[in-house]
Amino acid sequence: MIIHRVSRNDPCPCGSKKKYKRCCLENDQMHNIIPTVAFMPGKSGSTKFTEKMVQDLIDTQLNWKQPQYKTTAEHLFAQMTGVYDWKYITEAVFLWHSYVNDTEPVIRKEGAFAAAIEYYIAQEYTHNQITQSHLAEKYDVSSGTISQRFQQVIEYMEVVDYGNRNEIEENNPLARLPITEQDLMQVQQLFEGTSNHAASKIKTASFIDRLMNEPAAANQTKMTSKEEAQACLYDAWKESDIETRTELAKKALALYPNSADAYTILAKASTQVEEALELYLKGMHVAEQELGAASFELNTGHFWGIVSTRPYMRAKIGYAQMCHQLGHMREAIMHYEHMLTLNHSDNQGVRYLLLTAYLSTKQTYKAEQLLQQYKDDDCANMNFNRMLIHFERQGITKQLTSLWKDAAAQNPHVAAYLTGDKKIPRKTPEFMGYGDDSEAIHYVQGHIHLWNLQPDLIKWVTRKLK
Incomplete structure (x- = not known):
């Protein structure tokens, strides 16, 4: 019992x-x-949930946008097995799938988010005595990292009201709809244009009921030209064919000229850097007009959690990266810094771009501050850049040896590329996983020019490999 x-x-x-x-x-x-x-085993509805059902859910029933998201789900499944009822493991998998399907976080260490999801399930259901310290040891991450990721999950659920939106049906536990940004946008629109919070909640509840029970009915109301344009853009993001995606973006602009995501899509399709820069800039400007100054003041710190801000953030990171590529480092850094101010959780991975920019411009003090701000981020980018900064400021020390051990343990593949033992591929892997070869390639491709400025450090690493 x-x-x-x-x-x-x-x-x-x-x-x-x-x-x-x-x-x-x-x-x-x-x-x-x-x-x-x-x-009582055999009498509870919870016994309808089985190990095979959850495994099948992860392997075949749910579509994962990136392999790392599925890997994290499998890790979560393995760690929760034997501790929780299958009903709650199922709930955890659905929560994780909904979260990544909408927010698309950058996964540096699968244990961090897995621990945060388990912590939520533990607090919400039967195991509220489980602590973050216990999970930190279980998942081999720090308590601070779990706390940070848990807060991101909480902020997400506050936006979508996950408890109402995602309910495990007793007779059909696989009958869930994944939450997408498009769903969130529709929910958010129900709250706009009215000061009556209670009335908005009623409308939202009605929409969610229709979304869960009659998916098509939620989209039957007549859309404005702006909403129709945004629907085109969501279709465009799902489209793999570049020409089709471009045509959908142009259609969106014809429907609503201030469609920021349309400019971002066109910029991504452009083969000319200067043209892409102008398109991203145009997308930023129209997004600023749509949001208004009050939105920036009200939502600073958790910008990505407000769905209507995301077109601005997508255009902004694109513009900053183009500035970076063209060598306009001061402007690139200004936009990177602003993005982290707007969104502390950094769902887009801006901190890695900013760290590279700081190092490229010899701003080691700011780079150290950024590393301290995200001190629990244990990935190749952060670990090997810590070595670079330490060597530049203090040379070869005992601390450098300690930093090397941590970096090599986290990703043993990076050093061979840095020393020339392995040739750096020209093609960048589409995805990367924590500690694997694809992460090493991503890191080295973006930082080999910085390491080449420190030949003595490379020689030191070469000796460490022998």
Whole structure:
């Protein structure tokens, strides 16, 4: 028998056959009641969830945008197996899939996000005694990293109201809809243009019900030209054919000239750097007009969590990267820094671009500050750049040896490319995983010019490999 604290999505213990949140939750909260129920193996609805079902969910039922997202799901599955009921492991997998499907985070260490998802499940359901320190040891990450990733997940769920949007159906646990940015945009629009929060919540709940139960019905209302243009752009992002994607972007601009994502799509398709720069800049400007100054003031710090800001952030990172490529480093750095101010969680991985820019312009003090700001980020980019900075400022020391051991342990493939033992490929891998060869290639391609400025450091690394 397992004693389980009743969750908002569980059947109400009063026997009404309604979900707890739709029955006695409010009354229990008023009287500070925390109900529990006993699950008997073979008699609980939770036993309908099996290991095979969850494994099949990860392998075949869910589409993963990147291999690292699926790898993290498998890691989460392995770590939670034997500790949690399969119902909650299923919930964890769905939560992770929804999160990455919408936010597309950069995965540097799979354990960080996996630990954050488990921590959420532990707090929400039966294992609320599990601590971040315990999970840090279990997943081989720091407590600070878990806290940071957990906060990102919480911010995401606050936007989408995950508890209402994603419910495991007792009779068909695979009948879930993945949350996409398009869904979030539609939900956000329900809150715009009205000061009546209660009325907006009612409209949102109605939309979510239709989205869950009648997916097509959620899109049957007549769209404005702006909404129709944005729908074209979401189709364009999904399109693999460049010509088709470009045509959809042009169609969006014809429908609504201030479609920032259209300029970003056209910029990505351009083969001319200067042309791409102008397109990104145009996208930034129209996005600024659409958002208004108040949005920047109100949402600074968690910008990416507001769906309507993302076209601006996509155009901005594109523009900054083009400036970087053209050697306009001061302007590139200004935009990178602004993006981190707008969005501390850095869903787009701007910190890695900024760190490279700092090192390229000999701003080692700022580079050190950035590394300290993201001190729990344990990836090749951060680890090997720590070595570069330390060597430049202090030379060969015991601390450099310690930094080398950490960097080589995290990714043993980088050093061979730095020393010339392996030839650096011209083609950049489409995806990269934590600690693998693809991560090494990504790092070395963007930093070999900096290492070549430190031949004594390369010789030192070569000796370490012998």
